[in-house]
Amino acid sequence: MSLLADLPNAILQGVLLGGLYALVAAGLSLIFGVMRLVNIAHGDLIVLASYIAYAVISATGLHPLLSLVIVIPMMATIGYGLQRLILNRTVGPDILPPLLVTFGLSVMIQNGLLEVFSADSRKLQAGPIETIAVSLPGGLAVGVLPVLMFALAVAVIGGLQLVFYRTELGRAFRATSDDPEVAQLMGINHAHLFGLAMALALAVCGVAGVLMGIRGIFDPSIGPPRLLFAFEAVIIGGLGSLWGTLAGGILLGVAQGIGAAIDPGWQILMGHLVFLLVLVLRPRGLFARAPA
């Protein structure tokens, strides 16, 4: 009885959480799509963004959501620099070098954060808005902040979609993804374009880091689990589709929500099970673009 009664609420909370997972996954998907680089440090870069926001808030007293004004440009700059100085030397026909280098980067970020911020758990305090909830019909209640964060996540993914399909930069990204050699013959400078892609991806990581930091506690070691959820959302949705990534994130969130309603210990397990199920039934993901 109690499970059935909890189900609508579990699904609702799962959808809201899934928006955040999709946001975490969007940058990963973007980078893989444009330059076939699997960024193992992706989760740690999101945690780095959470800590940058923490430092900015400590220094200025800004509200976490307003700290985005500083966090996003900083993350974008880090992304461009990281790509031009390090990652561009690793991308090529072989996908192994970027895997190894970003794995090393992941270890360095974790230990760097540990050194500077200690192993203590932190949280970004969003103030009274964190506890405001709205009652919905059917005895459901939904927090204003999770809804706001979900809307922000959907807006960011929609914005990325617009960049990809309505701008010259997006055309250049898609062309490079299709055929890097001919893209060069169109006057596209790979080093710069990849730098812009990483800047965009880390700007999205900046948003994800701040929202995750408001939603729950974080510490320097929490990057890899975030990477895992991001991978699952991308693969459930299908590579190369941003709306698919959103759907994948939401499905993962809902599975975890239902799992948690059955038994709190089942939350993560249920997410992994749904992921496995999708891999077995539709290995290319639910919304994969047709093979070229």
Next chain:
Amino acid sequence: MPDPLLRTEALVAHYGDFQALFGIDMHADEGETIAVIGANGAGKTTFLRSLTGLLRGAPTSIRFAGQPIGGMAPDRIVRLGIAMVPEGRRLFPSLSVRENLLLGGYPRRKGPWDLRRVEALFPILAERARQPATSLSGGQQQMVAIGRALMSNPRLLLCDEISLGLAPIIIRDIYATLPRIGAEGTTVLVVEQDTNQVLAAADRVYCLLEGRVSLEGPAASLSRAEIARAYLGAH
């Protein structure tokens, strides 16, 4: 005498240990249409890859408008005004017909060609603007590839095997557009294995054989026997 638009001197190219070009000397003057013919494996595509920067060579072995461009990155060479219609067309499958054309304009070079004029040259491309580029017929895809290259307003247009895999009547249509491109002052360099169409369209011809120039001269003055010998080698 003014510098030619393009001049290669002792141009060599290697793939690892394999040498594909053994000292190519050629030139193209502004406004000329040049044919480079040769059998499969003669080095024609390697030659174009060197000109576009996809293969790096010695800086002074290629001069474009007087400037050494050997070893320069491909995206910089496009900005100087060399555009390429690659073999097999190589359109971007995720982009629509119009998006493929627009991407050709990425270097933002000024000149006679823009989307409107390219779609006037190939009206079918305006009709099919929103379709995925690779859903078109072979001949139409070739038009997209040529239009895409023109969008960068090149001073030198390189065409690699534009007749490959197309029906003779389509090949004739495609070749009929070359004089209209040349009329804008663009120098055109066409590489072909099949010599029939290209000899009629070109001012001058270079024939490659095993990575060397085996024959050169005005298209009108070369006899079929001379060309056959240069093309196949003296066996």
